[in-house]
Amino acid sequence: MHVAIPLYPRFTALDAVGPYTVLAFAPGFTVTFVAASPGPVPDDRGGSGLTATASLADFGAEPVSDRVVVDGRVVTAAGVSAGIDMALAxxxxxxxxxxxxxxxxxxxxxxxxxxxxxxxxxxxxxLRERALGLIA
Structure with missing residues (x-):
C-alpha cells in the first residue's frame, strides 16, 4: 500500500512524523512525503487542524469536525494526535x-x-482566537 503524507504551509513536523512512525512499523507500506511543488515548503511555522480547516473549501473539500475521516481511498486527520489515530486505524x-x-x-x-x-x-x-494567534 502506498501512503502519501502531504506537506503544506504551516504544517508541524508531528503532523507528518506521527503517522509515518506508526506506518513505518507496518510491513508492505510505502510512505512518501508530498508537497504541491518541489523544494522547501514555504513558511516553517507550526500549523494545525485549526488553520487547515478554513482552507479545505478552497480545494473543493468539505470541512468536517471528525478527528479521522475515511472518504474512499483518502483518509485524513485533524491534528497531530489525530494523525497517529488515523495511522493506527x-x-x-x-x-x-x-x-x-x-x-x-x-x-x-x-x-x-x-x-x-x-x-x-x-x-x-x-481560546480559539488565542490558539490561532499562536499559529497564524
Whole structure:
C-alpha cells in the first residue's frame, strides 16, 4: 500500500512524523512525503487542524469536525494526535487490530492530555482566537 503524507504551509513536523512512525512499523507500506511543488515548503511555522480547516473549501473539500475521516481511498486527520489515530486505524483496516495494537504499544502511544482543550469544537471563542494567534 502506498501512503502519501502531504506537506503544506504551516504544517508541524508531528503532523507528518506521527503517522509515518506508526506506518513505518507496518510491513508492505510505502510512505512518501508530498508537497504541491518541489523544494522547501514555504513558511516553517507550526500549523494545525485549526488553520487547515478554513482552507479545505478552497480545494473543493468539505470541512468536517471528525478527528479521522475515511472518504474512499483518502483518509485524513485533524491534528497531530489525530494523525497517529488515523495511522493506527488505517493499519487495523489493512492488516488487523492486533497489529495496530502492537504498534501502539511499540510507540507507547497512550495520550492523556492535561487539559480538555484539544479541539476547536466546544472551545470558547477567546481560546480559539488565542490558539490561532499562536499559529497564524
Amino acid at each position: 488505517l493499519l487495523a483496516r489493512v492488516s488487523d487490530a492486533e497489529t495496530a495494537r502492537a504498534v501502539q504499544l511499540a510507540i507507547e502511544y497512550a495520550p492523556e492530555p492535561p487539559f480538555d482543550a484539544g479541539s476547536a469544537n466546544g472551545a470558547p471563542a477567546d
